[in-house]
Amino acid sequence: MALQTGLYYPYVHLRDETWVKAAALYWRNLARVVPAGFPVRDRAVVKELNEGSGFLVDRDPRAAAEAVAPAFIAAVRDNAEALRSRLAVEDRRFTSRWQSAPTHAPTTRDLTGLYPEEVPEELEAALQEAGLSYRDWRQTVGHQQVSWVVVDPAFAWAYKCAITEELARRTAFAPVTDQLDATLATGDWSAERVADTLLGRAVPAIGRETAQTRMAMMAVRCVLPADLRHVPADKIVRLRTQYADEFAAFSAAVEAATADVIGATHEVTDRAAFELHLQGAFDHHLALPLDKLRKAINGLKLDTVYTTLTIKPEVSVPGAGLAWLLGGGTATAVGTGIAFAALATRQAAASERDSRIASSPVGYLLRVEKELKPATVLKRAGRVLARTAGVGI
Template sequence: MALQTGLYYPYVHLRDESWAKAAALYWRNLARVVPAGFPVQDRGVIKELNQDSGFLVDTDPRLAVEAVAPAFVEAIQDNAEALRARFAVEDRRFSSRWQSSPRLVPTTRDLTGLYPEEVPAELEDVLKESGLAYRDWRHTVGHQQVSWVVVDPTLAWTYKCAITEELARRTAFAPVTDQLDAYTATGEWTAERITGTLLGSATPTVGREAAQAKMAMMAVKCVLPADLRHVPTDKIVRLRTQYAEEFAAFAAAVEAATADVVGATQEVTDRGAFELHLQGAFDLHLARPLESLRKAMNGLKLDTIFTTLTIKPEVTVPGAGLAWLLGGTATAVGTGIAFAALATRQAAARQRDSLVASSPVGYLLRVEKELKPATVLRRAGRAMARTAGVGI
């Protein structure tokens, strides 16, 4: 059974609406880390995607937080001076703006805030004692004022990744994010790795834990229109429900492809090399089958079927022609021919449906066809074809 739940990080609120639409075309559910008491304020497309579908699942990180906090306490206590030299907040307390969510790659000396329920008391005390954190009430979520543990963005990001990895281990959810470079920020977060990451001495990991999420998003995005923002949310929801069996077959294919590449690269330690293996598996298991399916579908030329059913009167029939020969039955025969043509088109359409349903990438073709921008004339033509039972 393919994994159907992604674990979104590092934020609570999804930041990119186009990314959220793409994610909804693969993940049956998308879990997100929501500490107890956090005031969730979804709006717009995110709210529409979640309405009546249960797409988003709020997951309390309390147990994961309790599991990873001791390693951070150890890392900070053992390296307080070096960490303070890089991430001290006291001298920036009144001169720096700060954000209520961590940034991936800080470009300024701005600070950020962690929600207190994500920071156990012992860890918060150590952070404060080392000059790496302070409490602030300045920022709100929605209309609710919230207390924050204010820290350097790099420290916050590292902590968020550790929580996510532990939560993924406990839930078997697959870490997924809309932050471009975040897929490599996974792995076991020991005190040594925390120290190495914060002080810049850690060896980059290859990102095997997030390989399935990356593979899935590569596959989905290869069939999406250029501007997904203008695709109605209800189309996304309909695709998720109307083609549930093909959706499941595609998810299984992604998981199988990911398992193949991860199993074959256990000894690979170079991130660039691993990315090449991942791309190769994507091409072999998903991109090439999709192209083959496209070619097979194009081989069924439904629009030309009528040309094989035209009537050619014999040249020996006297001048009255075909209408004289058929008499009053001409209309009935013509109607019969039309029904025969329609039946032929329907048979070809069933063959197309069978091809799509039997392919592990059939769901991708459905997405490509359904979301491709179309003219009014093409939309009308597709509506008529579906009414006649010959459109996919």
């Protein structure tokens, strides 16, 4: 399945602006879990990305919550005493947000809150009876007062994982997160699986379920500028729309890389070994082709126009070179001929470059790298001239 829609977890609000911009470069859409009535307060960059390309898709988790709730109810009732010794909420501080999202259930003593619309009544009743939750009406989102089902972060983490996996199954969306140390706890969410997870007995997932997401993230991150935070959102939107065909080819390459690693590791139970297979598939399908494409493009000698045209040693300022080309009284017919010959040569090279990029499965990555890489003032001046000549990237 080609990359189309990611399913963001474990929060409603996208917290890392840099990650949001990166995600917008490899997900056509990003779905997120938004319970009915939840007061969404998005950051300005998130709003701009969404308004420019319809990036975000809100999904109500109610049906998924109702599907996974019976297993959690059974696990709580069958293991009430053991769970109470680990996850009891009495005399603990409620912060209204998770303190962390590690690869295993959090151990912080602070409590967190689930929005009531994503917790079926029978599950909430079972949690309260076991001493694992209570209602809190004091916390606010923005200026709106919100009621929370207060629980231990370890319970919230497991419950969010179960809802996310159920939503992913129902929608064919791929789970993805901006919490770099987080992995989705996957598996059959039976009552036994829930109990094992809540009591710390579950074996960490290998990572196959998120391999495609991670492959795409690795590819995009390798071409992003270090200061992506300062790249305007409208540039991201333009890349998403202008190079749709190349994006589709890139998605297919990610899918092929993922299929290779999944096929080679279907019996692998060692996480470190799986990570090596993942890196190997990434190198073969994406990193090495990108390096070859870079070298091929560089081999076309696509020098910036101003360096090709400014043949007088004393003319080093782009504006001076431009005046010399476009009609300075000292320009000779020979110089003009050289200039147009240079333009014709560069146009041919540019056409070859575009053909190579369009036919490459990693051409989209090169577009991202070139479009978002900061340019010096001198290079920007050269690009202006190149675009007027119809040869600019």
